[in-house]
Structure formats: C-alpha cells, structure tokens
Amino acid sequence: MGNAPAGLYGVTTGWYLGTDTSGGVVAYKEGTGPGYGGQQFQPQPEKETSSRSADIKKMEVVCMATAVFNCSIDGQDIEDQDLPKYLPLVDKKDVNKKGGNCDSVPLCYDKNMMLLGLNKDLF
Incomplete structure (x- = not known):
C-alpha cells in the first residue's frame, strides 16, 4: 500500500501511500510520485477561506x-x-x-x- 508512518489508513484502488516533503501522509496515484521515480509532493501554504x-x-x-x-x-x-x-x-x-x-x-x-x-x- 506504500510507505507511510504507522497508522490506520483507507486507500482506494489505484492509489498508494507515501509522504510529502514535510513528512505528512499523502496518497499518490499509481504511476506517479516517489514510488515511481517521481517527486514527492511539496505542500503549499494554504489560505484559509473559511x-x-x-x-x-x-x-x-x-x-x-x-x-x-x-x-x-x-x-x-x-x-x-x-x-x-x-x-x-x-x-x-x-x-x-x-x-x-x-x-x-x-x-x-x-x-x-x-x-x-x-x-x-x-x-
């Protein structure tokens, strides 16, 4: 199912678990991300809309x-x-x-x- 810190996760078929550049758990679509030689997701600062x-x-x-x-x-x-x-x-x-x-x-x-x-x- 991937590589993520210990925990309870639910993953949909076609996705796997990994971490982002800050160590947070991320679901990557199969064929993308570090498990397939791609880059780790880098979270962007988010604006609070509400x-x-x-x-x-x-x-x-x-x-x-x-x-x-x-x-x-x-x-x-x-x-x-x-x-x-x-x-x-x-x-x-x-x-x-x-x-x-x-x-x-x-x-x-x-x-x-x-x-x-x-x-x-x-x-």
Missing part, C-alpha cells in the same frame, strides 16, 4: 465504502445521514474542473489530495 475549511484540515476522516459509507471522523463512527453535519457538500463537476476528484466515495479531494468535503450527488 472557518469550516480550516476545521476540515484538522479532521481525520476515513470512509470504507461498502453498502454504507462506514465513515469515521477523528476516530468516532458517523452515521451516513449525519456526515453533512460535519463536512460540506461539494459539486463533483466543480471539483473535477479544478483537477480534483471524488473517487474516494463519498469524499472529494482537490488536486493536492486535500479533503474538500462530500460529493453532494450522494446526499
């Missing part, structure tokens, strides 16, 4: 999509219907246009694999 986006960056969100999403936030299991109370809904088309993806159902990430929120088509 307190909600700042809150997301501090959360540990894990989902194991089965018949239900099986998500936890900071180690606490969250019922599917309650996820929008914790994470914003985002438009998959907008995410894709900006280079991000919603491949990790139900979560959407920007092009730097930073969590944006939930795919609104699923809620």
